[in-house]
Amino acid sequence: MADTAKIQVDGKTVDLPVMKGTDGPNVIDIRKIYAEADVFTYDPGFTSTASCESKITFIDGDKGVLLHRGYPIDQLAEESSFLEVCYLLLHGELPSAPQYAEFESNIIHHTMLHEQFDRFFQGFRRDAHPMAIMVGAVGALSAFYHDSTNINDPEQRMISAHRMIAKMPTIAARAFKYFRGQPFVYPRNDLNYAENFLRMCFSVPAEEWVPNPVLTRAMDRIFILHADHEQNASTSTVRSAGSSGANPFACIAAGIACLWGPAHGGANEEALNMLAEIGSVDRIPEYVQGVKDRRYRLMGFGHRVYKNYDPRAKVMQKTCHEVLAEVGHQDDPLLKVAVELEKIALSDPYFVERKLYPNVDFYSGITLRALGFPAEMFTVLFSLARTVGWIAQWKEMIEDPAYKISRPRQIYTGSGPRDYVPFDKR
Numbered sequence: 001m002a003d004t005a006k007i008q009v010d011g012k013t014v015d016l017p018v019m020k021g022t023d024g025p026n027v028i029d030i031r032k033i034y035a036e037a038d039v040f041t042y043d044p045g046f047t048s049t050a051s052c053e054s055k056i057t058f059i060d061g062d063k064g065v066l067l068h069r070g071y072p073i074d075q076l077a078e079e080s081s082f083l084e085v086c087y088l089l090l091h092g093e094l095p096s097a098p099q100y101a102e103f104e105s106n107i108i109h110h111t112m113l114h115e116q117f118d119r120f121f122q123g124f125r126r127d128a129h130p131m132a133i134m135v136g137a138v139g140a141l142s143a144f145y146h147d148s149t150n151i152n153d154p155e156q157r158m159i160s161a162h163r164m165i166a167k168m169p170t171i172a173a174r175a176f177k178y179f180r181g182q183p184f185v186y187p188r189n190d191l192n193y194a195e196n197f198l199r200m201c202f203s204v205p206a207e208e209w210v211p212n213p214v215l216t217r218a219m220d221r222i223f224i225l226h227a228d229h230e231q232n233a234s235t236s237t238v239r240s241a242g243s244s245g246a247n248p249f250a251c252i253a254a255g256i257a258c259l260w261g262p263a264h265g266g267a268n269e270e271a272l273n274m275l276a277e278i279g280s281v282d283r284i285p286e287y288v289q290g291v292k293d294r295r296y297r298l299m300g301f302g303h304r305v306y307k308n309y310d311p312r313a314k315v316m317q318k319t320c321h322e323v324l325a326e327v328g329h330q331d332d333p334l335l336k337v338a339v340e341l342e343k344i345a346l347s348d349p350y351f352v353e354r355k356l357y358p359n360v361d362f363y364s365g366i367t368l369r370a371l372g373f374p375a376e377m378f379t380v381l382f383s384l385a386r387t388v389g390w391i392a393q394w395k396e397m398i399e400d401p402a403y404k405i406s407r408p409r410q411i412y413t414g415s416g417p418r419d420y421v422p423f424d425k426r
Contacts, residue, residue, distance in 0.1 A: 009037045023058055040409045050231075052239065053400070056089060056392050057230045064308030068228060069093070077315040082223040082385075083107060083193050086165055089228055089392040090158075110166035111187035111196060113174075114144045121178050130175040130380045131260045137171050138164075139253035149247035151398055160248045161391045169193065172384045173200030176377055194220040197384075202372060214326040215371060218319045222364060225312040226382055228389025234258040234265070238390040239397050240406040248394055255390045256383045265379040268365035271300030272375055275334045275341070275366075284340055292350055300362030301345060302355065309357045316363035317342075323370045338366045 003018035005028045014037045017029040027050050034040045043049045058067045066073040069088050076085055080094075087095045087103050095103060120140055124133050141164070142149055148160040174184050177200075185200045194216040203209030229235070238255040242248070259265035274297070278287045290296035303310050324335060342358055345351045368378055397403050 007033065007037070009039050012037055021053075024060065042411055046236070046408075051236065051406075052231070052397065052403070054231070054393070054396060055092065056396060057228045057389070059230050059305055061303070061305040062307050064306055064311050066229075066311045073225065073311050074315050077221050077224045077312075080224065081193075082220045082227070085224050085227050086388040089388055090161060090395065106162055107166045107193070108189050108196075110163055111170050111189075113167055113170050117144055118174070118184060121174055121184075124178065126178070126181060128179070130172075130179050130376050131256070131383075133175040133178065134171065134380055134383060135253055135257050135260070137175070138168075138256055139250055141167070142247045142249035145249070149249070151242075151245060151247065154399075157248070157395055157398065161388075161395060164249070164252060164387055164391060168384045168387045169197040170200065172377075172380050173197060175380060176201050176373075179376065192216070192220075194223065198371075212326065214322055218323045218367060219371065221315060221319050222367065222381065223385040225316055225360060225364070226385035228386070228392065232264070233261070234386065235390060235393050238394050242394045242397055243403060243406040248391065251394055252387060252390050255386070259383050259386065260379060265382045267300065267359075267361035268368070268378045268382075269375045271362045272334065272365045272369060274299040275337045278337050278341070280333055281336055281340050284337065284344065288341075288344060288348070298356060300365065301351070301358055303359045306359070307355060309355075310359045312360040313358055313363060316360045316367065317358065320363040320367045320370075323367050327370050332369075335366060335370060338362075 003020075003026070004015045005018055007014050007016060014033055016033060019027045019029050021027065030041055041049070056069065058070075059065065068076060068085065069092055071088070071094075076088075080088075083104050084095065084100060086107075087100060117137075117140070120137060121133065124136070145160070145163055148156045148163060150156045170187055177184050183205060185203050187196050187200060191199060191211065195211045198211065198216060198219055199209050231239075234255040237258040238251045241251040241254040246254075262270065277296075278284060287296055291298045324339070342362075345356065345358055351357070365375075365378060368381060369375075373381065
């Protein structure tokens with residue numbers, strides 16, 4: 001007999017099934033509690049509520065575990081490539097060599113945007129934030145590629161998935177170039193995913209651009225480390241938007257809008273702002289003491305989910321040091337501060353005892369700065385990488401026969417019933 005939980009309400013007992021996942025805590029199925037007991041649960045932020053079943057990503061924050069389809073994130077970041085991780089998230093298994101070759105070719109040959117689409121960027125002010133451009137541009141894709149918006153057609157679902165994975169770097173690079181006031185750079189089919197993106201961002205017509213293998217590998221790893229992270233705010237937003245039957249381009253645009261919030265996608269920028277506030281290596285002891293005295297906030301350390309070391313941070317730390325060694329950081333005071341602050345955080349008992357380890361945002365902000373990206377682009381890069389996770393989650397939801405339109409309940413605390421009062425009697 002399956003395990004059950006019992007809840008008593010006003011003298012009535014309701015039996016609720018207990019569900020077991022592959023890993024993680026058991027889950028009480030409360031779907032029938034309203035029908036049988038005329039009550040529902042209250043869970044602000046849904047932090048104790050599972051909104052779906054998923055086979056994509058598993059997180060154990062206490063143990064510092066992050067798995068994509070069962071594979072540890074550190075193994076994927078070290079041994080795999082971003083496009084292979086994309087295939088894994090979409091299809092559930094690692095591809096064979098022929099499958100990967102076909103998938104890679106499909107993505108690379110769909111990186112171009114409709115030529116008319118470039119005019120869309122001209123509608124934004126020159127000083128528009130790149131994330132504002134991303135929200136609008138990605139939402140506009142449905143106007144250009146309406147032949148893949150039928151969510152009930154499996155082939156169209158996959159075509160739209162491939163299109164977004166392929167075109168997101170082109171859109172992101174154009175947002176960057178427009179922000180910089182530089183001409184757009186077209187993608188090339190002879191470069192890999194990360195090389196193509198960096199070239200579209202940093203090449204200029206006046207000189208030849210040559211890929212740096214250390215920097216392109218770092219970019220690829222950053223994409224892998226941000227590809228998916230279970231049911232976070234933006235992923236939940238994508239699923240919620242998709243539950244209404246909205247087209248996939250609109251759903252991803254909704255996810256980007258949510259990610260733009262500083263509490264979600266802006267953590268690496270806040271970490272850099274903290275480094276700028278510290279200013280110089282000489283001020284670090286004073287700032288660290290200020291953190292201990294609760295006068296200053298420590299950004300880029302610790303994590304809401306991970307109560308242990310963020311498994312992504314270990315890989316990001318190595319990548320960060322590789323990039324700093326390649327480009328040099330002697331002339332960048334912020335990077336000097338970051339390196340010194342990292343040493344203190346990993347050795348000071350105050351940080352160690354509280355498990356305030358540097359997280360992925362601390363290292364990614366430093367790395368992206370060293371790669372040449374301004375802080376305004378950090379969340380754009382996050383959304384580029386997370387696109388495949390959003391698509392995989394959206395696709396899984398659409399293909400789940402149990403899915404319903406998202407409709408959270410509420411506790412109403414407003415006025416009771418009352419009669420309308422005319423103006424002259426108020």
